[in-house]
Amino acid sequence: MSEVLVLVDSNSLVDGKVSKPTLELLTIARRIGEPSAVLIGDPSTGSAVETLAAYGAEKIYAVSASDGTDITGYLVAPKAEVLAQLVERTGPAAVLIPSGGEGKEIAGRLAVKTDSGLITDAVDVQPGDDSTRGTPVTTQSVFAGSYTVRARVTHGTPIITVKPNSAAPAQHQGAGAVEELTVTISESAKTAKITASEPRKASGRPELTEAAIVVSGGRGTGGDFTAVEAFADAIGAAVGASRAAVDSGWMPHAFQVGQTGKTVSPQLYVANGISGAIQHRAGMQTSKTIVAVNKDDEAPIFELVDFGVVGDLQKVLPAATEEITKRKG
């Protein structure tokens, strides 16, 4: 069986903990072949190696630069070089990369380097059969979630970026054989660099794209997210925002749900004071259950909802929060 390369999410190794999207990729990789995790950085950080093996990694390539360069200090180009060298060496059945700004850029560069096809933002990947010459078949949600498309790569090594929540991470003990690998990074790959970085304060809430429940606020909050945040905390949700709220400076862009922000697909999505413009729907309409609170009974968001309340979110949410807190005792 062929190897399937899985790029370990670079955010993973901050505290040596492997991110959930990476574990999801390992689970998907096991459907297609033998998962090999590609870990850029120091493998002795935390328990990364143990976790990767526990979720099916047969091999773990621990990659460092031959001249001692810290690859993580640069942008995507060196990471794409590392993967291209591994693709050439191992001839994998596919390369799986977490979707997101960085992942997609690595995938794009890797596709050019290896003369391969790429598919981004897959929400499912299944093994191929004879009719696809064995290449995996991906599912994507396109046109703001209004179409589902199945596609596959027909040339080179399938390079696929996969969205968070595309599979339930399943434990499966792999051999987890660590192979230390030094690669040569070209000078041109080092030309763009991060010269300053200011970490965002952790909110303590679940990660937006990974959360089972997302509670969002829009223009209707009038800039006061207190009720939205309290409600989110009562039901253990991540907090999101519409573009209107972000453009008004009420919430940072990292919280934006929609076409130019995050696409989320949680079990439950609660939209508060959000009209439901196409820009927002693109980011949330594949959610399993949708609930909305809005003053305007003609807001388009109500066309999507499983349950809606026509009313003032600043009254409805605090009352609901209080009742939930009471029920939980």
Place this chain on the structure above:
Amino acid sequence: MNIVVCVKYVPDSTADRHFEEDLTVDRVGVDGLLSELDEYAVEQALQLKEKVGDDSADHMVTVLSVGPERASDAVRKSLQMGCDAGVHVVDAAIAGSDAVGTSLVLAKAVAKIGAESGWDVVMCGMASTDGSMGVVPAMLAERLDVPAVTLGSEVELSADSGGNTTLRIRRDGDTATETIEATLPVVCSVTDQSGEARYPSFKGIMAAKKKPVATWSLSDLGVDAELVGLAAAYTVVEDSQARPPRTAGQVVADDDGAGAHALVEFLASKKFI
């Protein structure tokens, strides 16, 4: 300063977008326009030019679009906003190209634009509003063998200690706000947070009529037609299905505060609490 801004003509995202029989995007039967996200790129390209000085003999913003006949609309709109010249690459053989093919054509066109006096910055939007892959800027940088500084919410030029000009961006990432920089020439992409795009003024609309627009075919670029288009794409769509429309569920009015209770009952019935 020679700036090239890449823009895409896309089906209106508020229209009923769909696929052709060959599973490519219908780009004719649906009204098209300059991709909204590329307006931000045009804006930032124009601002860069304005910062270095307005003498258009030395400083040029060229808008570049690869697309069908009607993509000339996107070029014209960009000229109306203030770009100095336009290039429209149009060739029947390009239809159905994937990102691999598109980035190849763009790279060749950028090289041709810069053939005489070079180029300094290729400015792109963060993604198209139709394919929304967000990979073309990175692929373009890879093909042009230059650095990419991407997903910027602020863009500025500065000089480094060696006297080289660098392009610096601020990127508001998920875990951190980063400052990223590279020495020119670079490919840069900007997000919709980079600043509102200007509207064409009446003067701009009139001036655009006199601006030069070059129309190039694949042979003008020296690109083999066999390398692009649907048949040469490295991916194939097996099938596409319209997502069944969501049926509106129960909507209640919050009379006398009953809404909150009904909401909690609904969430409890679905086992969310």
